[in-house]
Amino acid sequence: MFGRFQTAFDLIFNIDELQSAPLWIPNNSANTKWIQNGVTVAGGNGWGNGLNQLARPLCIYVDDDQTIYVTDHFNHRVVKWRNGAMNGEVVAGGNEQGNRNDQLNGPLKAIVDKQNDCLIICDYYNKRVVRWPGQNDASGETIIANIACWGVIMDNDGYLYVSDYEKHEVKRWKIGDANGTIVAGGNGQGDGFDQLSYPHYIFVDQNHSVYVSDYGNHRVIKWMKGAKQGVVVAGGQGLGNDLKQFASPHGIMVDELGTVYVADRYNHRVMRWLKEATQGSIVVGGHGEGAQANQFSYPCDLSCDRQNNLYVLDYGNQRIQKFYIDSTS
Numbered sequence: 001m002f003g004r005f006q007t008a009f010d011l012i013f014n015i016d017e018l019q020s021a022p023l024w025i026p027n028n029s030a031n032t033k034w035i036q037n038g039v040t041v042a043g044g045n046g047w048g049n050g051l052n053q054l055a056r057p058l059c060i061y062v063d064d065d066q067t068i069y070v071t072d073h074f075n076h077r078v079v080k081w082r083n084g085a086m087n088g089e090v091v092a093g094g095n096e097q098g099n100r101n102d103q104l105n106g107p108l109k110a111i112v113d114k115q116n117d118c119l120i121i122c123d124y125y126n127k128r129v130v131r132w133p134g135q136n137d138a139s140g141e142t143i144i145a146n147i148a149c150w151g152v153i154m155d156n157d158g159y160l161y162v163s164d165y166e167k168h169e170v171k172r173w174k175i176g177d178a179n180g181t182i183v184a185g186g187n188g189q190g191d192g193f194d195q196l197s198y199p200h201y202i203f204v205d206q207n208h209s210v211y212v213s214d215y216g217n218h219r220v221i222k223w224m225k226g227a228k229q230g231v232v233v234a235g236g237q238g239l240g241n242d243l244k245q246f247a248s249p250h251g252i253m254v255d256e257l258g259t260v261y262v263a264d265r266y267n268h269r270v271m272r273w274l275k276e277a278t279q280g281s282i283v284v285g286g287h288g289e290g291a292q293a294n295q296f297s298y299p300c301d302l303s304c305d306r307q308n309n310l311y312v313l314d315y316g317n318q319r320i321q322k323f324y325i326d327s328t329s
Contacts, residue, residue: 078121300315
């Protein structure tokens with residue numbers, strides 16, 4: 001889907017050319033259900049570096065045409081899987097582990113910047129956010145340095161949000177600014193409402209509220225624009241497998257109704273929390289760790305396509321599972 005990559009960066013923190021990418025907000029209803037057996041749409045052929053394999057994938061991005069971008073963590077690459085493809089295509093990295101401009105080192109979240117036809121990638125072990133052109137015959141460029149980035153997302157106004165795993169904060173970069181602004185956390189590690197503990201994945205809604213999977217606190221916390229502290233919208237009841245608990249929440253997604261969907265990693269399930277609910281419900285998974293079509297092994301991320309089919313990154317099984325929406329719901 002990418003066209004010609006035409007920009008250059010003069011400064012490490014120069015993001016003044018980052019334009020908005022349409023922010024897809026799922027339009028599920030409170031009663032939406034999915035077929036409980038998933039279909040493997042990427043990977044699923046064991047651990048490896050073949051183009052039909054993955055090695056501990058950690059994040060996904062689903063494009064408008066159901067193309068899936070997978071950050072293939074231990075292969076140090078981002079792989080694109082077209083709808084229905086049997087093999088992926090390397091679109092970033094894949095030149096062994098390293099810190100050169102044509103290399104990645106343990107990539108985490110990656111998103112598509114549609115306006116600039118490129119990828120924005122959290123290059124975790126290199127502690128940088130890089131922008132990569134659509135063709136993998138070129139190198140990436142560092143746009144944010146010295147950050148232990150885990151999650152990244154762009155809103156419809158072109159603001160880039162990045163979670164910093166080590167500083168326990170989320171920052172927003174405004175177009176043209178040299179430094180980011182803290183929008184969540186930033187008050188040291190802790191469990192206060194103004195604190196985070198190893199923030200992982202993030203989501204931003206159309207009101208610029210930031211949702212954070214607060215990994216160390218086993219909760220999802222929402223920070224409204226300009227807020228000095230957040231509000232817990234899911235979990236926050238300690239580590240556990242009760243319906244009001246998480247065991248290390250990872251990927252998150254929020255629909256138009258404010259319903260929060262969470263990849264509950266160590267409980268091997270995806271949870272749904274309705275707005276202002278005191279407990280969640282299991283959407284898919286929850287049948288123990290395993291490799292059957294209705295099971296996961298440490299699910300790490302999730303997304304929806306424009307038809308509201310659900311995609312779940314099944315970390316331990318080296319695969320991406322697609323759950324078709326149940327048309328009877």
